[in-house]
Amino acid sequence: MIQTFAALLFAHVLADFVLQTGWMVTNKRAPAAMLTHIAVVFVTAAATIGTLHPILLGLAGAHLLIDTLKTFSGRRGLMPFLADQAAHLASLVALAWYAPDLWDSGLWPGLAAAPACLALLAGLILATRAGGFAVGFLMEPWAPDMPVGLLGAGRAIGMLERGLVFILVMTGQTGAIGFLIAAKSVLRFGAVGDDRKISEYVIVGTLASFGWGIVTAILTLSLLTHLPPLGIPDLSP
Template sequence: MIETFALLLFAHMLADFVFQSDWIVVNKRRPPAFLLHIAIVFATALAATGAVADWLLLLALTAAHAVIDAIKLTVSDRLKPFLLDQAAHLITIGALAIHAPDLWATGLWAQTLPPLVTDPIPALAALLAGGIGAVIMGGHAIAKLLDMRERRWLRYRILKGSLPDAGRLIGQLERALAFGLVTAGYPSGVGFLLAAKSVLRFNASKDDRRVAEYVIIGTLASLGWALGAGLATRLLLLELGWFTP
């Protein structure tokens, strides 16, 4: 079951955070963009699991994804709906993994490729899914937490002259580093990462309380998200037998 869950989770992360382009996000209320996203959801699930014979189960998962997304389109694009939306997707993925635990084992890839190739695939999928969740999904969550209007105001009034998208890139790098440290079993290294960033951002925030609060909230939320993603991924890898307790 855990192998199936890992592959379905990886497929979901690809569909929602890698292959869902800005055009799809902006035009998702229009049928062509919405249907394209749903087609990508089905295609990634089929490609990840190789469950050609059980395509109806993947179609049911895709239909559930469509219903969840349709509901989300009726509410505001804020942090709470975003988290509830992702939680609902995880529940449906877990339900399918419980209902069809051998979806991966009986799929095309597991049946045709040699064990030397297929054995590491679930763990690799779990690691990549966790990385996407930490870096890309985390970026969306932190942006919604900080509120985009406030971020634009800060960039224009206080952080004017900074490199384009520098804040987004810094956030992605710090979450990637924190995720890597935690999954590798070195969570203490996150403390050094936090200290280094604090020193580097001190001069930018010491004279303005608003900037200081913005930096502190963003940094703690970003690293906290990465820590959570890293711990969840490590637990999943443990269940897959790639780590010992």
């Protein structure tokens, strides 16, 4: 079951946070955009598992239902985002429980380390890409009052710092996270200065970003303990 879940989790985050284009997100109320996204969900799951098992159509249908409810609810923000992802996660768990041998029926069961690799990649995508959306939604109410910087620079910085935090936790170098925070504080000091509003914005965003990266890495490590080892000492169960 756990191999099936790891593969489905990777397929989900790949379809939702890497392969879902801005056009799909912006036009999701239109059938063409929604169905294109659902097609990507199905193809990604089928390729990851290595089978065209009909049950994957059920997964695509569940994804369609969840996305439709979210889209037409008109709600936006951190809590709707987390609720949406929790619903998708529940559907993955349900499918893995219902068809625990789905991974073994596909093309890749001979690759013993594949599920762990997929879990690791899923964790990295969740830490960087999904974390960007989560932190962005959290900071959205205060963003209009902040000065404008380089286009896309804040997003890139956030992805890099969460990626580094994820790697540090996964490799057992958690002590280095403190140095990373200190380095960011020093670099930000000149720009923030005595402006309390900007200081608080930076502190909240930084803590949220680092916290997301740490929690995602811990959950990934927990998942890896139930999978065949990767052969990398610090990442092995």
